Amino acid sequence: MATSLPRDAALAGKTDPGARGLRFVPLLTLLVLIGPVVAGVFGTIAPAFGLFPALTGAAPGMGGFDALFAWPGFSRAVWTSVTTGLVSAALSLAIVIAITAAWQGSPAFRAVERFLSPLLAVPHAAAAFGLAFLIAPSGWIMRIFSPWATGFEQPPDWLVINDPGGLALIAGLVAKETPFLMLMTIAALSQADAARSMVVARGLGYWRGSAWLLVVFPRVYRQIRLPVYVVIAYAMTVVDTATILGPTTPPTLSVQLVRWMNDPDLSLRTVAAAAALIQLWLVLAALALWRMGEMAAARLGCRWAEAGWRGPRLGFLRPGTILLAFVSSGAIFLGLLVLALWSVAGLWSFPDAFPGGVSIRSWARHGPELLSTVIDTVAIAGAASVIAIILVIGCLEAEQRYGLTVTSRGLWLLYLPLLVPQIAFLPGLQTAMLLARTPPHIAAVIGVHVVFVVPYVFLSFGDAFRAWDRRYGVAASALGAGPDAALWRVRLPMLLAPALTALAVGFAVSVGQFLPTLLVGGGRITTLTTEAVALASGGDRRTIAVYALAQTATALLPFALALGLPRLLWANRRGLRHD
């Protein structure tokens, strides 16, 4: 006792400069997240009202909006943007609810979880290519069944990909968004006290599905509401997936917007800016509509609970829900497989089920260039995810030491870069960076990636960090460790597994970024994603396949490391492996 007293006194009196800085990390993080969004939105608003000095003949006013409304495809483009966004989000959520309600707590549910997690890292563009190569009338499925089963010697003239109703786009989005919502739901379940509630509800005679919907779902949904909103905003404004799978006569508003941004007729940039603002407004309106749907669903749910109705016994549907998971994730796995086949294919004519010849020519041809692009991609993603996790750990530690808890309003700010459509603020950001005379530099690209990476890293790591048993911290202090030592020598090593997973999530998010890299990098900074989408306009499937696979591998590898490293490092500490 006598020896510990002076030590405590010394600790209390010592002002640690590092710790003082820590207090400002949450503020710094918010600035990093919000600054670019706000600057970008203003940079977009100015040209929408004709304030664009380099344009000859664009007077200030509403000319951009007039031209936008006069575009003959306007109403259809708006309609497809809104419907594909809302329908794909609703379907993804419905699939997640169905699987979770039917299977939560069972071994099958853990299998689904393991099956879906790697899909999260598959970049959207690669998944879309795979799906397109799979379901087109001349795609792999048709090739396998032709001509012996279908009788087709030539591919049928069926409109499957790029259909005006956007069904192919919806399918592509659902396949990619279901794993995301599923993992968010699984994370939320751990805090929903699901197991005990289920025991009580089932004890009262409710069937598994009804019990889950009535007792667990409301608590889960409160936590996945923002991720659902992110999915809606993303699906309504996505550019790369919609370019590959979406309608073309006319395209969705976001795809058309990028075309206007890039049109040689410079006056169309005011139209693009006006479309960006309309796009922003549409997202807000769709979210408001969704919110009303939430309230209606809540009222119905309450009435159901009050009525005491035990609900229909739908146990026979359980296998069907597994099928849903299997189809949506199987499409991506098969898509990746067909990409792999194309990457080594010689001539591969319809209706051959497999390529006529196999060669590594495509890989050899693109190898050297591919390698340098992989290095750039890894450098950007590595830097962005490391910066992000430092900020996130700083925020979480500050939250605990100074009680700077993230309120629900703070959480909204965290999600802001994901909720404001990229297309609404990145063009403006490009202009703002030019005005600030910032040349396209890898640092700027990393900076913009951090904006999109931080929210995901925060979501991925926050719960694990907060769930850490603080008694370890107390024990560390009792042994004489200051707060910094407790963080570095006890807490973070114990949280190695979730920290690495968060890094891997951040890495995958960065690898998948298309518009930020394209617009902020000024075309000089290329990553696997910008290369793959640029090649998409070309259409040599072998080249697309090589780049899409390289992109997928780059995003997936860190996940493998995140799984493997803790097992290696903590081979003799089972409790620290988090498996």
Place this chain on the structure above:
Amino acid sequence: MLARITATLTLALLPFSASAETDPADWDAVQSAAEGQTVFWHAWGGSTTTNDFIAWVGSRVSEDYGVTLKHVKLSDTAEAVSRVVAEKSAGVTEGGAVDMIWINGENFASMKESDLLFGPFAEALPNWSLVDLSKPVTVDFTVPTDGLESPWAAAQVVFMYDSADVPEPPQSMAELLAWAEANPGRVTLPQPPDFLGATFLKQALYGVVDDPSVLLAPVSEADYRAVTTPLWDYMDALTPALWRGGRAYPQSGPRQIQLLADDEIDIAISFSPGEASTAIANFELPDTIRTFVLDSGTIGNASFVAIPFNANAKEGAMVVANFLLSPEAQARALDPEVLGYGTVLDLEKLSPEERASFESTDLGIATLSPDELGPALAEPHPTWMVEVEKDWTERFGVAE
């Protein structure tokens, strides 16, 4: 070696001290200023063969002139134009991101009109003396180039067809319509405003218009509605017989080639007589593909490179533009195993050895000889393309 490194380092630092522009006429000064520069060439990156060719150009100019060439791959040339516009609006008048653009037609007309180009420089390039001036190298879609862009490849419209499915290819736009009606869903066009799709419309316009000479003047000088009515009648008849009934279109020329390879269509327009042979050599098309032209002739034009007014490495870009006009680069581009692009050089002006490398090139199984190709029709004035694209989009681009 050490001296060379020191020299390179010194030169690399030079741009900071001397921002004065080099006169294109003083070629020695251009070459010495170019050494050590990095040229960012913004060029469409959708084709593996062109990308490989540009990489080869990069290795050659690095060897001979110490110029580092970086290919910025665009999915649409207009991306580079918007970049330069954004820089101008932000007052970036030097040290811009774009050093050179692969350009022609509408993009060139738009940049020229907005004073976004450096030059004139093209006619000061040493290899300009080898250029065949009877080819469309001084007018780009009827707009005079005024030395603001330098040609590097000649192109002419051909149609690719699968000889296994089409024994007798059509010889005119009217015959193409009749064939499409007999074989619905087996032909398409890249969706305008893709330049190749727009070219299809212009080719169709040439096929139905009474007096083609009106197309060479700006559209404002003609009775647009009267001239184009037969075109829209033609497209109204053709569209229901197109692939997917005209409810979806391939988004680019290469995507259209993929449809040909998948046997989804049998006839496809192309702007490069050697493209089919090159694709066959790369396993991208079956070896039953051949090409044909129309009896009344097909549209021809040239590809150019231009340098933005605020380019960071203007001298380096000029050196690359000049290298693209060298017999070595032009002969390599002609080879269907490499690129299959037509040359802009006048073979008469070359030395016998240089000429031999062109004449010995096997043009490939699907490529027509220069005689079979026939004379090229001039590109209509770019204003026609703008109006026709807009009109097409209103009539067919937003169809249910």
